[in-house]
Amino acid sequence: xxxxxxxxxGTAVLGAMDTFGDFAVLSGRSFAAVFKRPFDGKNxxxxxxxxxxxxxxxxxxxxxxxxxxxxxxxxxGFRQFQAEGLASQVEGLAVMRELAPVITGLMLSGRIGSAMxxxxxxxxxxxxxxxxxxxxxxxxxxxxxxRLLASMLVVPLLTVVSIYVGFWGGxxxxxGVEGQSAYVYGNEFYxxxxxxxxxxxxxxxxxxxxxxxxxxCWKGYRTYGGAEGVGNAPTxxxxxxxxxxxxxxxxxTKLLLV
Amino acid sequence: xxxxxxxxxxKAFGPKVVLSxxxxxxxxxxxLVVLGGSGTGKTVLLRNIMGLLTPDSGHVSVEGKIIAQLDxxxxxxxxxxxxxxxxxxxxxxxxxxFENVAFGLRRHHKMTEAQVRARVEECLSLVGMKxxxxxxxAELSGGMKRRVGFARAIALKPKILLFxxxxxxxxxxxxxxxxxxxxxxxxxxGVTTITITHDLKSAFxxxxxxxxxxRGECLACQAPADFKANPHPVIQQFLRGDADGxxxxxxxxxxxxxx
Numbered sequence: 419x420x421x422x423x424x425x426x427x428g429t430a431v432l433g434a435m436d437t438f439g440d441f442a443v444l445s446g447r448s449f450a451a452v453f454k455r456p457f458d459g460k461n462x463x464x465x466x467x468x469x470x471x472x473x474x475x476x477x478x479x480x481x482x483x484x485x486x487x488x489x490x491x492x493x494x495g496f497r498q499f500q501a502e503g504l505a506s507q508v509e510g511l512a513v514m515r516e517l518a519p520v521i522t523g524l525m526l527s528g529r530i531g532s533a534m535x536x537x538x539x540x541x542x543x544x545x546x547x548x549x550x551x552x553x554x555x556x557x558x559x560x561x562x563x564x565r566l567l568a569s570m571l572v573v574p575l576l577t578v579v580s581i582y583v584g585f586w587g588g589x590x591x592x593x594g595v596e597g598q599s600a601y602v603y604g605n606e607f608y609x610x611x612x613x614x615x616x617x618x619x620x621x622x623x624x625x626x627x628x629x630x631x632x633x634x635c636w637k638g639y640r641t642y643g644g645a646e647g648v649g650n651a652p653t654x655x656x657x658x659x660x661x662x663x664x665x666x667x668x669x670x671t672k673l674l675l676v
Numbered sequence: 677x678x679x680x681x682x683x684x685x686x687k688a689f690g691p692k693v694v695l696s697x698x699x700x701x702x703x704x705x706x707x708l709v710v711l712g713g714s715g716t717g718k719t720v721l722l723r724n725i726m727g728l729l730t731p732d733s734g735h736v737s738v739e740g741k742i743i744a745q746l747d748x749x750x751x752x753x754x755x756x757x758x759x760x761x762x763x764x765x766x767x768x769x770x771x772x773x774f775e776n777v778a779f780g781l782r783r784h785h786k787m788t789e790a791q792v793r794a795r796v797e798e799c800l801s802l803v804g805m806k807x808x809x810x811x812x813x814a815e816l817s818g819g820m821k822r823r824v825g826f827a828r829a830i831a832l833k834p835k836i837l838l839f840x841x842x843x844x845x846x847x848x849x850x851x852x853x854x855x856x857x858x859x860x861x862x863x864x865x866g867v868t869t870i871t872i873t874h875d876l877k878s879a880f881x882x883x884x885x886x887x888x889x890x891r892g893e894c895l896a897c898q899a900p901a902d903f904k905a906n907p908h909p910v911i912q913q914f915l916r917g918d919a920d921g922x923x924x925x926x927x928x929x930x931x932x933x934x935x
Contacts, residue, residue, distance in 0.1 A: 456783060545766035552726055552760040553780045553828075554752035 444558065444639065445632050448566055451559040458564060465568035469530045473576060480525050481580040485513055485587025493596045503606065506592050510607035511615075513584035519619045520667055522577045523626030526569075527659040531634035532652035534565055538638025539651035547639070557639070566631040573627030574620045581619065618674045625670060626663050633659040677740060679704045679868050680725060680836065684734035686892075687720055694720045696892040697734065704835075707862055707869045708897075709879045711914065712889035713923060718872040719763070721889070722838050725870070726760055727751050738836070756784060759829030759867075763841040765821035767813040773800070773824050774809035780832045799827040802864065803857050819850035823857060830861060837861065839871040843878060851875050858882055876915065880904075888914060890923070 492505040538561060541547050550557045585607055592598045637655040641647045678701035687695040694717040702708045712718050723729040724736050727743045736743045738754055746754060767776050777796045781787055787795070800806055803823040813821060822842050829837060839858060843851040855878030862869055862882065873879050879886060880900050887897040890910050896903060904915065913921035919928035 541768075544769070545762050545764065546768055548723075548728055549760070549762060549766040549768070549828075551728060552755055552758070553783070553832075554755040555779075555783055556748065556752070 440640070441632070441636050444562070444636050447558045448562040448632065448635070451556060451563050452567065454556075454559050454563075458560065461560070462564040462567060465564040466572060468533070469526075469565070469568040470572035470575065473526055473529055473572070474579065476525050476529055477522055477576045477580050478583050480521055481518065481583040482587045484517055484521050485509070485584035486591050488512060488517065489588040489591035490595075493592060502596065502598065503602070505596075506588060506598065506603045506606035507609045509588040509592065510585075511610045513588065514581055514611055514615045514619055515671070516667075518580035518584055519577045519622040519626060520663065522573060522580045522623060523630065523663040523667075524660055526573055526576065526627075527630045527633075527663060528656050530569065531630040531655045531659045534631065534634030535638040535641075535651040535655035536648060538635055539641030539648040542639060542641045543644055543648055561639075562631075562635045565635055566628065569627040569631035570624050571627070573630065574623040577619055577623035581616075618671075621674060622667060622670050625666055629662045629666065630659050633662065678702055679706075679739060680870070681737045682721070682725070682734075683737070685721070685724060685731050685736060686733045687717070687724065687729060687731055693892050695724075695731075695889075698889070698892070698894045700887060700894060700897060702868055702870060704868055705866055707871070707882055707884045709883035709886045710870060710872045710889060711874070711876075711879060711886060712872075713914075716889040717892050718889055719840055722760070722840050722870065722872060725838060726755065726758060756780075756832055757834050758836045758838060759832065759834035761822070761825050761829045761837065761839045761842055763844055765813070765825035767816075767821055767824055767828070769813045771812075772809065773805070773811050773813070773816070776813070776824060777809075777827045777831050779828065784832065795831060796827075799831050800824070802830065802861065803827045804853075817850075819846050819853060822846070822854055826857060826861065830865065830867075833865075835867060837865075837867045837869045839869065839873070841872050841874065843873055843875045851878065854878070855881055876917075 489505065489509050492508055493502060496502050496505045496508075538547070541561075547557050547561075550560055588607065589600070589603055593600045593603050634655045637651045637658065641651045680700070680702040682698055682700040685695050685698040686693070694715075698717075698721065700708070700721075710718050710721065720729060724731055725738065725743070727746070730744050735745075738758065741750070741754055743751065743754065767773075768779065771779070774793075774796055777799055778792050781792050781795055796809065797806070800809060803826045805820060805823050805827060808816070808820065808824070813824070816824065826842075842858065843854050846854065855875070858869070858871060858878070859882060861867065869882070871879070871882055883900050885897055886900055886903040888895045888903075888911055895908060895910060896906055898906060903911065906912070909921060910923050913923045919931075
């Protein structure tokens with residue numbers, strides 16, 4: 419009985435190490451392949467388009483919704499202490515440091531990470547990745563690198579968009595509904611912020627972009643089992659990357675605020 | 677020295693032994709057809725030759741280079757001299773026919789766009805697929821996809837062509853068309869070919885030698901006439917296409933008498 423339990427635990431630990439090792443190796447190969455030739459500019463531009471331009475509406479809408487609902491809660495909370503003026507300061511702090519990078523990361527893991535997993539998964543089960551190999555093309559270089567670069571560049575840019583939209587989301591509620599002065603809101607929003615906060619948000623979003631692309635590509639690349647496998651890859655990619663975004667957010671916050 | 681040398685090749689997936697001590701030699705310019713039932717390791721053999729799988733024991737060498745011992749760059753060099761035609765074509769579905777055929781040329785040759793276009797048109801006309809360059813794979817029929825796959829495989833002017841069940845799932849007429857295309861490619865390009873097929877008609881047309889894989893082992897590798905005359909019961913059963921005999925592991929359902 420005890421042996422069977424140890425056996426199961428051992429198998430699970432070995433399986434987890436195997437999975438993590440595989441991810442680490444593929445990630446390492448992806449970064450090593452960034453500097454390899456040939457440089458495929460057209461492929462990279464396509465990825466910028468699908469990762470970046472097509473994600474703008476999703477990021478704008480979610481950032482607006484989250485910043486507005488956060489402003490509603492802040493206004494309610496600070497009203498209990500007759501400190502409504504603080505709401506805009508905390509709104510600025512929350513949007514810049516946490517809401518914008520995390521919401522952008524989570525939304526993009528759902529939008530682009532899953533798309534990457536589904537696309538590469540389909541390519542895997544239809545032997546298109548083997549065809550790349552047979553045409554003497556490294557799939558890591560051809561498929562992973564453009565997605566990784568696009569994601570690491572575009573997620574920070576969309577995070578900046580999210581911060582900007584977050585400002586106006588708070589404005590709509592605190593100025594438009596709660597009746598605060600627009601001038602005061604404009605000043606107070608940035609009061610607790612420093613340039614360092616924007617830098618932290620950018621650093622975080624670069625890491626989130628990296629997680630989204632690597633997890634999405636890895637889950638797609640390791641797809642097996644036909645249609646069922648292709649169906650599971652995006653789900654698994656979104657769950658894994660969302661989890662890692664939230665976990666890494668905690669450690670990055672602790673690390674970067676020191 | 678044979679161009680492709682398969683020496684004591686064994687490969688298993690978990691407990692299932694797919695190839696067991698297979699030996700095959702293919703000379704330059706020769707056309708080998710590999711026959712065998714489903715799941716007997718024919719595709720695994722091709723994937724070992726391409727270096728997509730690593731043998732458990734034994735080895736495959738191409739032009740004297742042992743595939744499993746090559747590093748990635750050396751392997752890619754060897755792969756440029758081999759054209760692989762996949763069972764379901766494996767065309768890149770996000771690209772047009774032109775982009776599919778031009779893919780290898782653009783990545784491995786410093787050619788002008790005009791040269792690439794000329795070579796793509798040449799390859800497409802060799803497989804009878806002229807004027808389809810703007811179509812996407814989703815707009816092609818099964819037989820057209822296979823032929824575009826052939827065009828993509830020959831674009832880099834390989835010395836070796838590997839065909840993985842090129843006629844599976846096609847109607848008899850299209851099967852004949854594909855057989856003719858393979859024959860044309862063999863004669864016009866003078867390449868060494870290994871073809872995996874279940875279609876005996878085209879197998880006997882294409883082959884200089886025919887091999888039969890049975891339960892992971894190579895039962896015979898002979899000239900078509902000798903293969904036909906081989907008295908081995910498995911070979912004779914395969915040639916007859918009869919369910920009764922030693923070929924199947926599980927006995928087939930009994931034949932119903934027609935009323």
